[in-house]
Amino acid sequence: MNPSLFPSDKVFTVSELNEIIKEILEGTFPAITLEGEISNYRPNSSGHLYFNLKDSGSVISAVMFRYSAAYLDFIPKDGTKVQATGKLSVYGPQGKYQIVITKMTVAGEGAVLKMIEERKRRLSAEGLFDESRKRKLPLFPRTIGVVTSPTGAALRDILQITKRRNKCVSVIVFPTLVQGDGAAENIVQQIQNANNAKLCDVLIVGRGGGSLEDLLPFSEECVVRAISQSEIPVVSAV
Incomplete structure (x- = not known):
């Protein structure tokens, strides 16, 4: 949905605006990888992981559901710098958005593994x-x-x-x-x-x-x- 298609005098309800934002964000970013630092880490008894990803200037809410968290090969904790892949999700009733993470690794880990494998081959x-x-x-x-x-x-x-x-x-x-x-x-x-x-x-x-x-x-x-x-x-x- 393109907001520019609406006349300038169009009056939106809050729900309509949030729905437009939801369609734009979720449609524009079906998959995205972010690099940031874990903060406010809150694992849930259900197995879902709730936390924030932040850098020096901004923060975004994140969630990793149980079926994805089961494949983690490290224990997340506050301060760990990670690369997280997922999709943006907007919760319309509260006008909030977050990233739903499906894969997460310690930042730089891929390059380190590549270096180790090369050394092993040599x-x-x-x-x-x-x-x-x-x-x-x-x-x-x-x-x-x-x-x-x-x-x-x-x-x-x-x-x-x-x-x-x-x-x-x-x-x-x-x-x-x-x-x-x-x-x-x-x-x-x-x-x-x-x-x-x-x-x-x-x-x-x-x-x-x-x-x-x-x-x-x-x-x-x-x-x-x-x-x-x-x-x-x-x-x-x-």
């Missing part, structure tokens, strides 16, 4: 992931080395499970940064320290959960090469 071509390079795990390791954050939940889980499964196994922690600047180099150094010291039979390299960006240090080329060169069998626990 290193695979060098043979770094060949089965012949994999070292057999000892059947009954006496000492396990763990390269991880000394304060993280991952270490607590490893210690609890090890104690429950076999109290005779010793655990040596090689503390490292697990995210942020310098983390990859720190991980590499501790893998090398474990090999130089030869104090453990198997080495666990890992951390707890996090966003794709948080996990990036464990995908850095220097870490992959350090693991491939390790004489100690390495278990990835990321």
